[in-house]
Amino acid sequence: MRGTVLYAPGDVRVEDRPEAAIEKPTDAVIRLTAACVCGSDLWPYRGIEPIDGPRPMGHEYVGVVEAVGSEVTSVKPGQFVVGSFVASDNTCEICQAGYQSSCVQREFIGGAQADLMRVPLADGTLVATPGTPDADLVPSLLAASDVLGTGWFAAVAAEAGPGKTVAVVGDGAVGLLGVLAAKQLGADQIIAFSRHQDRQKLAREFGATDIVTERGDEGVAKIKELTNGLGAHSVIEAVGTQESMMQAIHSTRPGGHVGYVGVPAEVQLPGVELFFSAVHLHGGPAPVRRFLPDLISLIWNRTIDPGKVFDLELPLDQAAEGYKAMDERRAIKTLLRP
Numbered sequence: 221m222r223g224t225v226l227y228a229p230g231d232v233r234v235e236d237r238p239e240a241a242i243e244k245p246t247d248a249v250i251r252l253t254a255a256c257v258c259g260s261d262l263w264p265y266r267g268i269e270p271i272d273g274p275r276p277m278g279h280e281y282v283g284v285v286e287a288v289g290s291e292v293t294s295v296k297p298g299q300f301v302v303g304s305f306v307a308s309d310n311t312c313e314i315c316q317a318g319y320q321s322s323c324v325q326r327e328f329i330g331g332a333q334a335d336l337m338r339v340p341l342a343d344g345t346l347v348a349t350p351g352t353p354d355a356d357l358v359p360s361l362l363a364a365s366d367v368l369g370t371g372w373f374a375a376v377a378a379e380a381g382p383g384k385t386v387a388v389v390g391d392g393a394v395g396l397l398g399v400l401a402a403k404q405l406g407a408d409q410i411i412a413f414s415r416h417q418d419r420q421k422l423a424r425e426f427g428a429t430d431i432v433t434e435r436g437d438e439g440v441a442k443i444k445e446l447t448n449g450l451g452a453h454s455v456i457e458a459v460g461t462q463e464s465m466m467q468a469i470h471s472t473r474p475g476g477h478v479g480y481v482g483v484p485a486e487v488q489l490p491g492v493e494l495f496f497s498a499v500h501l502h503g504g505p506a507p508v509r510r511f512l513p514d515l516i517s518l519i520w521n522r523t524i525d526p527g528k529v530f531d532l533e534l535p536l537d538q539a540a541e542g543y544k545a546m547d548e549r550r551a552i553k554t555l556l557r558p
């Protein structure tokens with residue numbers, strides 16, 4: 221089978237890999253219908269996150285179950301499934317509390333940019349769709365696997381809802397889908413930070429009421445202007461840099477909530493500023509599995525169309541170009557077809 225492997229910064233190859241197979245009775249093997257390149261894949265691709273050897277890439281996936289281990293009961297061969305980027309049992313106390321991405325048995329998914337992949341803890345990780353989806357629903361279901369689920373978690377963690385002003389730091393796929401989530405959760409005002417016209421347009425389609433093009437302290441000043449000098453009730457941080465995190469904290473009013481889901485690249489929080497900001501911080505790797513059943517229904521009944529974040533689609537063999545396009549910000553998000 222083919223699979224994408226990162227050898228060194230900027231060096232992504234699609235090559236022949238050992239066939240994915242059932243290794244444990246709780247595993248499933250799925251044949252990928254679609255996969256994609258994540259913003260977080262760009263950290264090792266850019267050399268910001270070191271890699272200690274060739275790394276099979278990809279953790280966002282939809283596909284058809286090919287085989288299941290002897291203990292798997294919730295999915296069966298032939299079913300179309302969506303899974304989270306973290307495998308979880310969905311039964312431990314942490315999972316039951318809704319934090320499946322911190323499951324006591326968690327395993328991070330890798331190797332989804334491939335023809336086939338092994339999914340550990342299949343019963344707790346995969347959710348079957350009501351049937352075989354129409355082709356136009358596949359990108360949206362794929363988005364549910366990570367970027368939509370992550371944007372959704374950020375909006376929930378930021379306590380977006382009726383009566384709230386939500387600001388979104390980051391105009392990548394996660395930030396844009398954080399806008400969509402805030403809209404679905406009933407927020408009154410949604411302010412997206414973006415300086416790119418195509419992304420501003422998508423943010424508006426997803427529900428943004430205002431766009432702020434300034435960043436850092438100037439961006440914060442704009443948020444204050446739009447909120448009677450107080451700051452937003454809810455702020456989504458979907459980048460993971462020092463600047464974006466501080467922009468998020470400073471954009472939040474005292475007592476407000478920051479939902480942070482950008483994977484941090486050397487972020488250091490200054491204690492005194494944090495102390496006097498009086499904001500709630502809640503984030504981490506999104507427990508996508510918590511939201512998957514609801515997100516699948518919203519997509520299935522065509523209430524939401526998160527698949528719009530994919531603005532480049534390539535055959536798996538051209539994965540390298542998919543990474544390059546995202547790295548150079550020519551594409552918001554690349555969908556790969558095995």
Ligand SMILES: [Zn+2]
Nearest residue numbers: 310312315323
């Ligand atoms: Zn668990």
